[in-house]
Amino acid sequence: MxxxxxxxxxxxxxxxxxxxxxxxAYLTRVFDRRKTFLDPILNPCERLLYRLxxxxxxxxxxxxxxxxxxxxxxxxxxxxxxxxxRTQHLLPFNPQHLPGIEPALALxxxxxxxxxxxxxSYSPEGTMSYLTQMLGLATHNxxxxxxxxxxxxxxxxxxxxxxxxxxxxxxxxxxRATLWVLVPISICFSIALVSQGVIQNFxxxxxxxxxxxxxxxxxxxxxxxxxxxxxxxxxxxSQEAIKMLGTNGGGFFNAxxxxxxxxxxxxxxxxxxxxxxxxxxxMAIMLGKMVGSPKHGWAVLAAMTVLWFAATLTCYWAESxxxxxxxxxxxxxxxxxxxxxxPGGNMEGKEVRFGIxxxxxxxxxxxxxxxxxxxxxxxxxxxxxxxxxMVNILLGEVVFGxxxxxLYGMLVFVIMAVFIAGLMVGRTPEYLGKxxxxxxxxxxxxxxxxxxFIILGFTAVSVLMPNLGLxxxxxxxxxxxxxxLYAYTSATGNNGSAxxxxxxxxxxxxxxxxxxxxxxxxxxxxxxxxxxxxxxxKKIVPASAGTxxxxxxxFTLLLTGVIVIVGALTxxxxxxxxxxxxxxxxxxxxxx
Amino acid sequence: MTDALxxxxxxxxxxxAHAYTCACDRxxxxxxxx
Numbered sequence: 001m002x003x004x005x006x007x008x009x010x011x012x013x014x015x016x017x018x019x020x021x022x023x024x025a026y027l028t029r030v031f032d033r034r035k036t037f038l039d040p041i042l043n044p045c046e047r048l049l050y051r052l053x054x055x056x057x058x059x060x061x062x063x064x065x066x067x068x069x070x071x072x073x074x075x076x077x078x079x080x081x082x083x084x085x086r087t088q089h090l091l092p093f094n095p096q097h098l099p100g101i102e103p104a105l106a107l108x109x110x111x112x113x114x115x116x117x118x119x120x121s122y123s124p125e126g127t128m129s130y131l132t133q134m135l136g137l138a139t140h141n142x143x144x145x146x147x148x149x150x151x152x153x154x155x156x157x158x159x160x161x162x163x164x165x166x167x168x169x170x171x172x173x174x175x176r177a178t179l180w181v182l183v184p185i186s187i188c189f190s191i192a193l194v195s196q197g198v199i200q201n202f203x204x205x206x207x208x209x210x211x212x213x214x215x216x217x218x219x220x221x222x223x224x225x226x227x228x229x230x231x232x233x234x235x236x237x238s239q240e241a242i243k244m245l246g247t248n249g250g251g252f253f254n255a256x257x258x259x260x261x262x263x264x265x266x267x268x269x270x271x272x273x274x275x276x277x278x279x280x281x282x283m284a285i286m287l288g289k290m291v292g293s294p295k296h297g298w299a300v301l302a303a304m305t306v307l308w309f310a311a312t313l314t315c316y317w318a319e320s321x322x323x324x325x326x327x328x329x330x331x332x333x334x335x336x337x338x339x340x341x342x343p344g345g346n347m348e349g350k351e352v353r354f355g356i357x358x359x360x361x362x363x364x365x366x367x368x369x370x371x372x373x374x375x376x377x378x379x380x381x382x383x384x385x386x387x388x389x390m391v392n393i394l395l396g397e398v399v400f401g402x403x404x405x406x407l408y409g410m411l412v413f414v415i416m417a418v419f420i421a422g423l424m425v426g427r428t429p430e431y432l433g434k435x436x437x438x439x440x441x442x443x444x445x446x447x448x449x450x451x452x453f454i455i456l457g458f459t460a461v462s463v464l465m466p467n468l469g470l471x472x473x474x475x476x477x478x479x480x481x482x483x484x485l486y487a488y489t490s491a492t493g494n495n496g497s498a499x500x501x502x503x504x505x506x507x508x509x510x511x512x513x514x515x516x517x518x519x520x521x522x523x524x525x526x527x528x529x530x531x532x533x534x535x536x537x538k539k540i541v542p543a544s545a546g547t548x549x550x551x552x553x554x555f556t557l558l559l560t561g562v563i564v565i566v567g568a569l570t571x572x573x574x575x576x577x578x579x580x581x582x583x584x585x586x587x588x589x590x591x592x
Numbered sequence: 593m594t595d596a597l598x599x600x601x602x603x604x605x606x607x608x609a610h611a612y613t614c615a616c617d618r619x620x621x622x623x624x625x626x
Contacts (some may be wrong), residue, residue, distance in 0.1 A: 063617075064617050067613045068613065071610055071613070072606075074606070075602065075603065078602050078604060079599065079603075082598065086595060103594040103595055103598045104597065104598075107602070110602065111602070111605075181605070182598065214603075439620050443616065446616075518605050522606075523609065527616055530616045534620060
């Protein structure tokens with residue numbers, strides 16, 4: 001670990017904490033339908049959209065109506081993406097004449113982008129036409145993020161309203177999240193990315209003649225000489241901006257944010273990380289403002305920051321260690337010579353222009369939030385370094401989390417925390433004046449149990465049925481288990497990053513990951529909305545001496561503890577068989 | 593044929609989610625016996 005690395009990490013979190021307050025204030029104005037500086041341009045657009053679609057913005061929705069509107073919208077957009085993918089060979093903006101996408105992969109991708117996961121079982125530049133990337137995928141980056149924000153706002157309304165049956169209007173929240181938040185910031189961010197060298201064009205792919213011919217062995221075993229290289233092009237900057245801002249993560253290229261056309265400079269890398277956390281941090285502050293307790297928003301943001309710091313510290317420390325097998329390969333090597341061959345630690349799978357600090361930080365940020373973009377290969381991390389991104393997702397994607405999704409996930413943990421605090425002192429738990437009763441806890445438990453049930457269930461089936469789960473696995477032993485566990489964790493947590501080493505473009509993985517992504521999104525949203533609907537119906541009880549304060553460091557500590565304990569109790573056994581065992585075996589001289 | 597099945601699968605997923613929403617709502621409406 002270096003001073004330079006820590007300075008960059010400190011600068012990053014300082015920027016996030018500085019931007020959180022203005023972002024939170026702006027989000028509050030947007031969702032409270034108060035005046036903003038963009039109103040003169042966007043109000044007419046909003047009115048036109050409502051007129052065209054027949055939406056009545058004043059019409060309020062019960063939680064079930066809100067859920068059905070969200071499901072209907074998601075179903076329609078998923079179908080649109082599926083059709084675009086299947087017919088891309090008939091549609092324009094396909095200069096490479098790429099064929100229509102195979103049904104299982106098209107289904108997987110449609111659900112993946114609808115659920116804000118952006119899991120990609122394919123290499124985008126060799127599979128998706130420009131139109132598919134724009135109309136099928138980039139649009140979902142806006143829509144799925146806006147859906148997440150709308151749901152978080154609905155939950156907050158559930159907390160703030162008293163004896164009400166409704167949570168707002170889904171269509172209005174969706175429209176305002178898109179028009180007022182995602183589109184303007186994405187435009188500014190795209191321009192910033194273009195200034196750094198991110199490409200934006202509709203040209204066919206370039207072909208470059210290699211300075212030095214390469215002799216390789218083909219998959220048929222015959223030697224081949226390669227003399228040219230195809231250089232993919234496309235409208236990257238416009239997709240890249242919302243990919244990060246909406247915590248989507250699906251890359252325009254297979255190498256994602258490690259590709260120089262997606263993430264060319266250290267500054268673009270810094271801006272990308274900043275944009276992942278920008279809205280989730282602002283939403284925590286928005287929570288405080290909307291519920292009339294700004295300190296509560298800061299307390300929630302503090303819990304997120306503590307967990308982020310623990311992840312970054314662990315990952316950075318682990319990746320700063322030299323690989324012991326390389327060190328031991330030369331029996332006469334001292335630690336100094338080993339470090340000389342591995343400058344700064346484990347550089348395998350990392351871009352030299354980002355280095356270890358920015359790779360570890362990016363890995364922590366992208367998996368704390370449910371983004372899933374990568375600038376280094378998590379599969380090449382040390383076992384403990386690779387465990388960090390996995391643990392971040394296994395905690396439930398609540399450490400900043402996805403746009404909106406992180407906040408409502410965190411609020412479910414808040415309900416569990418105040419419930420546990422209530423149990424400890426023998427009082428009916430309260431949260432911001434609302435009594436937490438049996439139904440709220442039942443729905444919270446449903447929310448928390450679906451997640452491990454899908455991850456561990458599918459991982460177990462994949463491991464126990466070699467023809468299904470093991471046939472496309474590149475590594476065996478604990479590393480192989482980590483690759484499978486990571487795939488289902490990433491899909492269910494709607495993160496979308498891959499551990500690599502696993503070819504997921506098989507029928508089993510395409511279909512099972514589709515189910516994991518779908519259930520991991522919508523089957524968790526429904527109980528969350530049910531809690532919101534139930535909270536909205538309740539009276540507000542005045543705070544008393546027995547009320548557990550939710551604005552103090554003790555609350556932050558309790559919330560952090562509940563998140564860690566729930567995650568550890570659920571997933572520690574699986575982690576011991578994967579990355580922890582691999583770490584111990586690596587130091588005993590075994591690799592996988 | 594496969595396309596029809598995939599589209600049916602997408603619609604089935606969302607129909608299931610809708611049924612699940614109704615089930616969660618009914619759980620609240622159910623009278624308590626404790």
